[in-house]
Amino acid sequence: MGTQASIHALPVQMLPPWRRAVLKVGSNLLAADGGGLTARHASALAQFIAASHAQGKEVVLVSSGAVAAGRALLREHAVGGSDLVARQALAALGQAPMIALWQSLSTRPVAQVLLTHDDLRHRRRYLNARATLRELLALEVLPVINENDTVAVDELKLGDNDNLAAIVAALVDADLLLIASDVDALYTADPRLDHSATPIADVPEITPAVFAMAGGSGSRIGTGGMRTKLEAATKAAAAGIATALFCGSDATTVQALGAGTLRGTLVHAPGSRMQARKYWLRHAPAAPGRIVVDAGAARALAAGRASLLPGGVVDVEGEFHRGDMVEIVDAGRRIIARGLSQYGAVEVRRLSGHHSREIAALLGYSYGGEVVHRDDMATVGTTESAT
Template structure:
């Protein structure tokens, strides 16, 4: 399985705040240099590397005299505005030791949830790689709202890996692998491989990092691994100090096997890189048609509509009985057009309203 690591030509590496900064805030230069040593070796070997790095907010804490990560948004944005420059400065100086140039790429939620922005982000990253630079990606926390709580960049890293069609995603944290429970407890067992959801049954996944400066935890890393492997990208999860060994193919950390079938890029974007603008509630017959028979959604099966959206925007299709989303699709009507169509057969509608509410080609199961 480690041949997938040593044979990877394009690699996305994600590192968390706790792996780069001190518990009190501020950048740990030795940790940054150690990580760059491992990544620069990959570039020298002719491989392409994209680094997704958290740490802007954490890096800004000490310079601003903040003892802990602030809770209010304005203080987080202020810390990010100070810390991002310090963070990229450390990376630039460290990569310069190897004669390498870095390029800063700051993304917001719109850049990964709006299709046109998604393509623009790809072009920027692709050009940086073509120019032999190392793209360093982070969320644009200085103007961010929801994405500051976006899973400590784990989900962003999975989306970037899919965006650049990476051969491997490496998730670095302060834990050396995925365990069945708290690694500090003697009854916790290390998980060497994950081939599917069954391998995670009964695994207790924590939600917070040990250092207290990040926002992620194993739950966001496992979700990121699910997204990446679903896009056909294998994942290695290990501790940041072990990055060099992991990238050399040594059997450390947890290896997540990729799914054998890679989804169409458009459907992957719809499932993982969009934010639904509304919800369509479906009766049991419509749920059966969507989930089992893979049919288009017609107005007869919709019982209610939530949200304000326009034709062409993503909406979640929800089982009205359980309230659980079963699919996501691009809707063919504005929200204001739907109430008069609900529960009606298409043959009873005006010809202008006989098309599907969501066509099966614009729909992905969740």
């Protein structure tokens, strides 16, 4: 575990510039000594979130603590059943007080979002979760995300909120992943066992040697340790997102985050978030269907600053489903862009040439005004032919 001395031995470094961040808060920072939850450390983290909002930035919160809160509610009762079932029951009980804690500390409305790994593996559910979180951020709401432990049997057994936070960071196109725990940094060895271990401030790349420095779970309350934090940082780096590991129980460290400085470990990403996402969009396998657009839409999409709206669609070739990668071509069948379609081929045919405001009337529902959102699209030029 980190100490005050080791925290202040860490150099102060600048955080990468960010507009949207995912903040993961571990159970140890919320659990009270006598059971239940406490705002002792959470209040400083909430102040950091408020300061970020005041700077025009967006924060998505991934919070542990539901099981600890549920256990406190049943401290006078033995929880029966298997350990897994017991944890599911405790998670269900503890979600409400955990959300209530964050709402009591937040200057903005708080929205609870429960996810499973299945939600993030299936493209349609992935897009639904992505659209919901985008809308919450647009409405200036603080999303508080947790794994849906009550129903996600395999995920609860195998998953943890560190890795969930990394997946969410990619989901919402975050620029930075912040992981707050009771550990102040990555060490050269487990500091609980090796008193000569020293903190590492800067990790250019996560290698097997870096993983070897990580110990196991450091808490009887939480489910993750430094290894899961490095796993999360690896996932984030693959999406072009840097990760900052820091001690969330040190108020000075948390306050410094608001000024853009870090006392902790910064894990770099090899490229920018946009570079990583655009590369994936350009090279991921596409569905056999294609969307044909008119000249005006082709020019707007080629400039790289526009979404594809129904009015610009003139034809749909082949078949694809909501969430599939599709090629967008001009009248000469030259590839203009590739992206994730918000609607299936049958739906896009019905919407072709219509205004976005007509979507709900035409389909009876709406997934948004764009056929392909610009954040889910990469231009590829007009030199390639789709035929």
